[in-house]
Amino acid sequence: MSDTSVFDILVVGGGMTGTALALGLSRQGWRVGLIEGGDRDTLLQVPDAAEGVADFEPRVSAISVASQQLLESLGAWQSVVTGRHCPYQGMTVWDGDGTGRIHFDAAELQSRALGTIVENRSLVRALFEVVVASDVELIDGVQVIGCSRTGEQRSIELADGRTLGARLVIAADGANSRLRQWAGLPTREWDYDQQAIVCTVRTAQSHRYTAWQRFSQTGPLAFLPLTPENADEHFCSIVWSQDTEEARRLMALDDTAFAAELEGAIERELGAVEAVSKRFAFPLRQRHAKDYIAPGFALVGDAAHTIHPLAGQGANLGYGDVRVLLEELSRAKNTGLSPAHELVLARYQRRRKGDNLTMMAAMEGFKQLFGRDELPFRLLRNTGMRWLDGLGPVKNRIAAEAMGLRS
Ligand SMILES: Cc1cc2nc3c(=O)[nH]c(=O)nc-3n(C[C@H](O)[C@H](O)[C@H](O)COP(=O)(O)OP(=O)(O)OC[C@H]3O[C@@H](n4cnc5c(N)ncnc54)[C@H](O)[C@@H]3O)c2cc1C
Numbered sequence: 024m025s026d027t028s029v030f031d032i033l034v035v036g037g038g039m040t041g042t043a044l045a046l047g048l049s050r051q052g053w054r055v056g057l058i059e060g061g062d063r064d065t066l067l068q069v070p071d072a073a074e075g076v077a078d079f080e081p082r083v084s085a086i087s088v089a090s091q092q093l094l095e096s097l098g099a100w101q102s103v104v105t106g107r108h109c110p111y112q113g114m115t116v117w118d119g120d121g122t123g124r125i126h127f128d129a130a131e132l133q134s135r136a137l138g139t140i141v142e143n144r145s146l147v148r149a150l151f152e153v154v155v156a157s158d159v160e161l162i163d164g165v166q167v168i169g170c171s172r173t174g175e176q177r178s179i180e181l182a183d184g185r186t187l188g189a190r191l192v193i194a195a196d197g198a199n200s201r202l203r204q205w206a207g208l209p210t211r212e213w214d215y216d217q218q219a220i221v222c223t224v225r226t227a228q229s230h231r232y233t234a235w236q237r238f239s240q241t242g243p244l245a246f247l248p249l250t251p252e253n254a255d256e257h258f259c260s261i262v263w264s265q266d267t268e269e270a271r272r273l274m275a276l277d278d279t280a281f282a283a284e285l286e287g288a289i290e291r292e293l294g295a296v297e298a299v300s301k302r303f304a305f306p307l308r309q310r311h312a313k314d315y316i317a318p319g320f321a322l323v324g325d326a327a328h329t330i331h332p333l334a335g336q337g338a339n340l341g342y343g344d345v346r347v348l349l350e351e352l353s354r355a356k357n358t359g360l361s362p363a364h365e366l367v368l369a370r371y372q373r374r375r376k377g378d379n380l381t382m383m384a385a386m387e388g389f390k391q392l393f394g395r396d397e398l399p400f401r402l403l404r405n406t407g408m409r410w411l412d413g414l415g416p417v418k419n420r421i422a423a424e425a426m427g428l429r430s
Pocket of ligand 1: 035036037038039040041058059060061083084085086143165166167168195196197198201219221262305323324325326332334335336337338339340341
């Protein structure tokens, strides 16, 4: 079976990055197809109201103000905020092996929130709701099994036997991108030898709309505030990155013992950990494609880069890619250039690679700084954090960077 459809742009991967990109491109007037292995009925399902820890999705994202603005412009944020979401007004970071502590406050930045914690599936559902009502041609429930180039066109082979053509193929198929491999784009990568344990917990005290992060030598622990429909402020999503051996030990504990360890690790900031959901562990790997582009082809989101979750910036980097690619393809549309024109793709790569590298290097620096026990590193951490905490303008500039709002 073959389908002679030729799209201007085919986006592969209907996660949070690809879906947003397909929507934005279709609004610009391109003929856009979005291919997603999952089926739309599942992705559009509204979850039951959350009553306990098992009712939340364990994977959440801290969406920055800049990413929120992008999602607002695409018409998806409106649906996010009618579902479960939790704007956080504060962020407290401290050194578990010392005395350094720093607190960021949205009010000091004249902002309502530093960001919003959203369950990944809610975000994808909100985007899909807009996609199915848009001009994007959604091809769901089918895997892409090949991608090749013939002349000026890229061909996408689907598992159901169809072949689709496009002037430009954009791979948003996640960290283990097969399209990246088929396009022959190598990555620079290394293993952190750490795993991130994620789950939902209920705590005795309110999260106070604050993201809590404690660093220790074996890795950071984050308590990210979640609010269900009834605004109970006692649920948090945790991301506990630990050296692999320690992560394995923690995963093997029963719920009571795990809750006790968590309580100790977060220094009882939120009181007792009263309930924990099923736990999941993700191996952590830093990965960065050496090139984001090839003729008629581009990478976005996790397909281009994955970083340590310690600053919760993975999804935001993906939305940074989306924003820039939308700008460059809008410019191409207005000047009559092909979406696959090499200048268009080269500008995208140039504008994004530097920013993504800077964020990845910063995460690496943090990880190294907090992973060392020697006195000079401890001093640097503790005096540095206390000094920064008292330095309003510099601190606020760092917070503005993390929110994606550079002045
Ligand atoms: C433990 C952990 C915690 C994190 N916490 C945060 C956080 O707090 N804040 C944050 O910003 N980021 C966080 N991240 C990162 C964030 O989750 C990712 O950056 C984000 O989900 C990437 O989105 P994506 O759309 O690029 O890829 P994905 O979400 O992986 O989506 C890829 C899509 O492509 C589809 N697909 C793949 N292959 C094919 C194929 N061959 N054919 C058809 N479809 C295909 C898949 O079905 C999927 O829907 C975290 C990551 C981890 C591991």
